Amino acid sequence: MFGFSEKTNLIERKETEYPLQDVKEPNLFRNLFPYDEPPKIAFNHRLVPINMPDEIWITDTTFRDGQQSREPYEIKHILKIFDYLNKLSGPKGIVKQSEFFLYSKKDQDAVYKCLEKGYEFPEVTSWIRASTKDFSLVKGVGLKETGVLVSCSDYHIFYKLKMTRKQALEHYLSIIKECIDAGIKPRCHLEDITRADFYGFVVPFVRELMKLMEETGFPIKIRACDTMGYGISIPGTALPRSVPGIIYGLNHHARVPSELIEWHGHNDFYRAVQNSSTAWLYGSSSVNCSLFGIGERTGNTPLEAMVFEYAQFRGTLDGMDPTVITEIADYYEKEIGYTIPPRTPFVGKEFNxxxxxxxxxxxxxxxxxxxxxxxxxxxxxxxxxxxxxxxxxxxxxxxxxxxxxxxxxxxxxxxxxxxxxxxxxxxxxxxxxxxxxxxxxxxxxxxxxxxxxxxxxx
Incomplete structure (x- = not known):
């Protein structure tokens, strides 16, 4: 089937449907991830088009993923950092959202106090596991959006959840439906996407989410989580590690609009910034970051890095005030007691x-x-x-x-x-x-x- 694309103004082959492949044994891509050796980078020489969205922005996970790798922030610290993020974001709200845990009273108190500030940006959002019990926390606090953990690799589906792909898909859909029924916008965190069977599970699952979005009229965001930092930005690399391939596939085959795609990267192989920039370049409107890259294991994409990546792509800071980055760094060292390595770009004492x-x-x-x-x-x-x-x-x-x-x-x-x-x-x-x-x-x-x-x- 061929049809006219209003996006490219060309006659193109229409997207094919990818049915769920409910395999009996997990696909662990052992040829790429042998575990007793470094992972392999495979090439298929397939190139996908650069597709920079009309608008791009940054989201923050300093108080969620960032808190998983350090002692919890005091509430006064969270409130001050939240003020800084608002100031950095500028009038256009380039730092669009900040996500929080909701599991402790302290977490919830911090959320309430941030909401009381009345800032448009960053919007306060949360993160939960795919369970009804966790979902009740979001309803209790009264947030408009929450992230939901929907692990998508067979490593997680078979070994952590002890489910089949079909069972996982049905379980995830039931939680997302609950979210929508409560009037809360879901953000689906596709954990470990760079080790997932992209056409056998990811695309079929996301297509179901997009159908649900069409039925309900409720936006459903897709966060592509490079949980282990396996993503590769080099053109022509093969899935599941190809960042261009993942973003193109979500946009083109799963038919997710760019404004609903978000990249969440980790830095295990020193590729966090590069992969986040690549995600923007190939069609993801949003990249998820934490201040100074503080996060699980080697950390996340540093938020301050993406401020300057944004400026380089767009040719403007669009009202963001980068001097706030220095204020944040000073606050971390003087008030929180966090030592920033001196040669860290933009924020280390000796970077320039x-x-x-x-x-x-x-x-x-x-x-x-x-x-x-x-x-x-x-x-x-x-x-x-x-x-x-x-x-x-x-x-x-x-x-x-x-x-x-x-x-x-x-x-x-x-x-x-x-x-x-x-x-x-x-x-x-x-x-x-x-x-x-x-x-x-x-x-x-x-x-x-x-x-x-x-x-x-x-």
Whole structure:
């Protein structure tokens, strides 16, 4: 069958139906996931079209997946972070939703207090397992949307749920129907989709969900969960690991509109950001993230990373205020007591610090040479240099002014006695055989010591 596509304005082969394959034995894709070896990346050389949606956005799981890998946040922390997410989101609400657990009184109290703030963005949503007992929690709190765990790989269906595919599908549909009957929008979390039989279970199951959506008029979101981080963004890779293939298949074969598709990635193989960007590129409107990537095992896609991925794709921040990212990082370290690895992009204390002497020289001449963008403007994080034997006396003056916040008439220049003394010490260090850069704390002690000797008040 062929028909005219209003989306592409071409005559195309219409989508075929994929019936459920209710197999007796689980398909574990042992050729790809041998377990006693690293997983394999297979290619089928099939390319699917890039299909960037009209609108893309970010959703947050800091208080759900993020809390699974660290001690629970205090309510005051949740409320402050929620304020920051609202401020970061901007007037267009690019950070559209934030999901919460509902299992403890503390979880529920945090949800109530966030709802009391009355923010349009991020919308408060929840997450439950596919059980009537969990669903009663959502009804009790009064949320408009909830995520529902619908594990889709045979690893989960056969070994965790102890069901057949048909039983799992029927069980999931019954919970989603309950959700709709209560007037709550369901978001179906297809756990472990990158190890699932895509055409044997995922597409048939999602088609049933889309039929249910057509019957009821209730939107049903599909979250593609790369639970183990197996997703591969390289074009031409084979399912079930192909991110382009998964998003295209959900959109084209299962007929899920882009605005109802969401990608949830993990970073087990260092691919979380790349896979999330790929999901956007091939037709998912939404990507699910957590602040600083904090999440189960190696973590989720870092939310702050996708802020800048959004800006690169769209050519604009669309009203998002990225300086809030620095405020959030400071809050985590100073108030929550969480240590951010210093070289973490955008938020680590040393992410825009250059140690190489030749780089430092370039930064002093024109910071665009070795800085990714105006980090002072966009993140309230001025570019920094680390002192080495090639930093020169101007580099030392720059470091002192920046580190101690000396501005205008307080600032020192390269002729200042303090700068000259520190330069002499630096030269002695490297003449004595030193080859490494001088750390901030080490140099701070030296500067303070010499400032007293030359009578300069820091």
């Amino acid at each position: 610090v250059t140690r190489a002497g030749i780089h430092a020289d370039g930064i002093l001449k024109n910071e665009e040479i070795y800085n990714i963008f105006d980090t002072n403007l966009l993140l309230n994080r001025p570019v920094k240099v680390s002192i080495t034997n090639t930093s020169g006396i101007s580099g030392i003056a720059h470091w002192i002014n920046d580190y101690f916040g000396l501005k205008e008439d307080q600032a020192v220049d390269k002729k200042h006695p303090l700068v000259i003394k520190v330069k002499e010490w630096v030269d002695q260090e490297y003449e004595g055989g030193r080859v490494t850069a001088i750390g901030d704390k080490e140099l701070e002690k030296i500067v303070v010591e010499y400032s007293r000797k030359v009578g300069f008040n820091l």
